Amino acid sequence: MANTADKSPNAVATTRADLVFTDLRQRIVEGLVVMGSKISEPELARHYDISRSTLRDALSRLEGCGLLERKANVGYRVVTLSTEKLLEIFRVRESLEGMACNLAAKNMTAEQIAELKSLLTQHEQNESLQQGEAYYQKEGDLDFHFKIVFGSGNGLLIRLLCEELYYLVRMYRYQFGMASPRAKKAFREHHNIIQAIEDKDGELAEILMRRHISASRLNVEKRMNTL
Amino acid sequence: MANTADKSPNAVATTRADLVFTDLRQRIVEGLVVMGSKISEPELARHYDISRSTLRDALSRLEGCGLLERKANVGYRVVTLSTEKLLEIFRVRESLEGMACNLAAKNMTAEQIAELKSLLTQHEQNESLQQGEAYYQKEGDLDFHFKIVFGSGNGLLIRLLCEELYYLVRMYRYQFGMASPRAKKAFREHHNIIQAIEDKDGELAEILMRRHISASRLNVEKRMNTL
DNA sequence: TATTAAATAATTGTCGACAATTTATTATGG
DNA sequence: CCATAATAAATTGTCGACAATTATTTAATA
Numbered sequence: 001m002a003n004t005a006d007k008s009p010n011a012v013a014t015t016r017a018d019l020v021f022t023d024l025r026q027r028i029v030e031g032l033v034v035m036g037s038k039i040s041e042p043e044l045a046r047h048y049d050i051s052r053s054t055l056r057d058a059l060s061r062l063e064g065c066g067l068l069e070r071k072a073n074v075g076y077r078v079v080t081l082s083t084e085k086l087l088e089i090f091r092v093r094e095s096l097e098g099m100a101c102n103l104a105a106k107n108m109t110a111e112q113i114a115e116l117k118s119l120l121t122q123h124e125q126n127e128s129l130q131q132g133e134a135y136y137q138k139e140g141d142l143d144f145h146f147k148i149v150f151g152s153g154n155g156l157l158i159r160l161l162c163e164e165l166y167y168l169v170r171m172y173r174y175q176f177g178m179a180s181p182r183a184k185k186a187f188r189e190h191h192n193i194i195q196a197i198e199d200k201d202g203e204l205a206e207i208l209m210r211r212h213i214s215a216s217r218l219n220v221e222k223r224m225n226t227l
Numbered sequence: 228m229a230n231t232a233d234k235s236p237n238a239v240a241t242t243r244a245d246l247v248f249t250d251l252r253q254r255i256v257e258g259l260v261v262m263g264s265k266i267s268e269p270e271l272a273r274h275y276d277i278s279r280s281t282l283r284d285a286l287s288r289l290e291g292c293g294l295l296e297r298k299a300n301v302g303y304r305v306v307t308l309s310t311e312k313l314l315e316i317f318r319v320r321e322s323l324e325g326m327a328c329n330l331a332a333k334n335m336t337a338e339q340i341a342e343l344k345s346l347l348t349q350h351e352q353n354e355s356l357q358q359g360e361a362y363y364q365k366e367g368d369l370d371f372h373f374k375i376v377f378g379s380g381n382g383l384l385i386r387l388l389c390e391e392l393y394y395l396v397r398m399y400r401y402q403f404g405m406a407s408p409r410a411k412k413a414f415r416e417h418h419n420i421i422q423a424i425e426d427k428d429g430e431l432a433e434i435l436m437r438r439h440i441s442a443s444r445l446n447v448e449k450r451m452n453t454l
Numbered sequence: 455t456a457t458t459a460a461a462t463a464a465t466t467g468t469c470g471a472c473a474a475t476t477t478a479t480t481a482t483g484g
Numbered sequence: 485c486c487a488t489a490a491t492a493a494a495t496t497g498t499c500g501a502c503a504a505t506t507a508t509t510t511a512a513t514a
Contacts, residue, residue, distance in 0.1 A: 014299045015497065041466070051499045052466090053280060057287065064291030066386075072241045073466060073505050088383040095326035099318055156315040159293075160387065242467065268496070278469045279496090300475055300496060 017057035020048050024058060028067050028078055029167055031175045039068065039076040065164050067171070079168075083224050086172055089165060090217035094210050096161055097145060101193060101209035103152035105202035112151050113198055120144060120190055142166055144190055148197075148209075182219060186212070244284040247275050251285060255294050255305055256394055258402045266295065266303040292391050294398070306395075310451050313399055316392060317444035321437050323388055324372060328420060328436040330379035332429035339378050340425055347371060347417055369393055371417055375424075375436075409446060413439070 024044075027033045045055045059076050062068040068076045108116075123140040149161045189212045196205035251271075254260045272282045286303050289295040295303045335343075350367040376388045416439045423432035 017497080018299065040464095042464085053500090054498055056466095057283070057497085060284065060287040060291075064288075072245065074507095075466060085383070088381050091326055091330065091381055092323070092383050092387065095322040096319070099322035103318065154315050154318055156312070156319050160319065244467080267494095269494085280470090281468055283496095284467085301477095302496060 016050055017054050020050065020055060021058040021061050025062060025065065025067060025167060028062070029171045029174055033078055035078050035175060036080040037078050039078065041075065065167055067167060081172060081175065083220065086220060087217060089168060090213060090220070093165065094213045094217070096157060097149065097213060098206040098210040100149045100152040100154070100157050100161070101197070102202040102206040103154055104148050105197045105200050105205040107153040108151035108197060112147070113194070116144070116147050116151070116194055119147065120187070120194065124187055141186065142169065182215065185215070243277055244281050247277065247282060248285040248288050252289060252292065252294060252394060255289070256398045256401055260305055262305050262402060263307040264305050266305065268302065292394055294394060308399060308402065310447065313447060314444060316395060317440060317447070320392065321440045321444070323384060324376065324440060325433040325437040327376045327379040327381070327384050327388070328424065329429040329433040330381055331375050332424045332427050332432040334380040335378035335424060339374070340421070343371070343374050343378070343421055346374065347414070347421065351414055368413065369396065409442065412442070
């Protein structure tokens with residue numbers, strides 16, 4: 001229950017590079033490895049007490065996740081987040097999760113839907129006091145989206161969203177602090193999405209999800225313009 | 228004009244691993260490295276006359292593109308394409324390229340649109356004789372989609388589609404032979420999409436692109452059911 | 455002093471070797 | 485003969501060292 005996102009089969013890391021990959025990913029997401037900073041391979045290798053080869057294995061995988069960037073003969077840097085990039089992510093999520101929702105309406109089992117419902121009400125109660133911020137910070141929101149993407153049954157969608165984009169999203173929330181005034185609204189929107197899925201109305205579910213994400217994007221755009 | 232897809236800045240490969248990465252990618256796409264086959268690191272390293280470390284660097288990047296799969300302590304395999312996976316790709320393209328089209332309608336310059344138009348009429352004339360198949364095989368179709376995605380101006384979209392998915396799409400076309408009866412229709416659909424983009428009607432452009440891709444998917448689904 | 459050039463230091467790219475694990479082969483027993 | 489266990493071979497994971505490139509510092513010149 002701790003971390004919402006382990007790759008299904010790969011939950012247990014078997015190799016040293018796996019360990020470092022997972023640990024470093026978390027540290028980047030949380031900002032312990034400062035964003036935009038250069039990765040010193042010798043230093044990091046010492047820190048983990050592994051060889052550079054092993055470290056590089058982990059680093060190249062992090063690059064695949066979009067958390068690191070690499071330039072030949074220069075090295076790796078932690079990705080630099082910007083408002084522009086955040087907006088790009090929103091657009092991609094809008095289209096991808098919209099599709100996921102559409103497919104979820106067709107493919108989710110009754111059990112899965114029930115799980116989703118219980119997850120939402122559980123979140124609603126546990127955190128109705130600690131307004132808003134906690135919901136986003138503690139990643140309850142992403143749990144919800146995660147389950148829907150999974151429910152789509154589309155392996156490629158799952159890979160793109162759950163194994164790549166969502167880590168970037170977490171990174172933003174940790175470091176930019178997504179304290180949004182949308183918490184209450186978000187709950188209601190989640191409810192409506194579930195309803196559409198339950199009704200097997202894929203088209204509506206897609207529209208609702210797109211609006212749901214689009215609203216977050218507009219929120220950021222608005223805040224950006226006032227700065 | 229040879230290859231439609233080099234990463235903009237990285238056109239020239241500077242390092243040995245880059246070279247191997249690019250070459251191996253092409254060989255996998257074309258099926259010269261048989262799909263589903265296991266990668267023998269010692270053998271491939273000998274083939275390219277490089278060390279395993281350098282090869283592994285290339286392999287891990289190929290994994291990031293979704294062309295290779297890796298299992299700890301077992302090694303890399305070329306991805307195995309299936310009709311199911313192809314349908315998954317279509318769904319993702321439908322949503323992603325739909326969004327790209329929407330954004331392209333907002334962001335493409337007059338010049339870019341003119342280029343797109345000339346590309347299409349050029350393709351139309353050059354290959355109107357060599358019916359259908361050539362258009363898909365020679366990747367004229369992907370060129371068109373490529374330019375639109377680029378026109379969206381969304382870096383993430385560009386990365387996901389042009390640097391990952393499109394290589395898988397090419398792989399399918401090379402190895403499954405996408406001889407479709409849709410060539411004529413496809414041209415008309417492309418024209419309509421351009422028109423919508425020119426009219427700055429993002430919403431319509433998105434719908435048209437989604438239908439365009441969806442039609443290809445339905446085509447595959449139909450053929451699958453008759454087998 | 456500011457700018458450029460040379461020399462030095464540090465980092466990445468590449469290599470070959472060994473250890474750990476998996477796969478293939480052979481041996482053993484029912 | 486088949487199934488299982490032990491052994492051998494091959495493959496991947498990991499390591500440390502050297503070469504090539506980049507970054508930094510020092511020296512030289514205007």
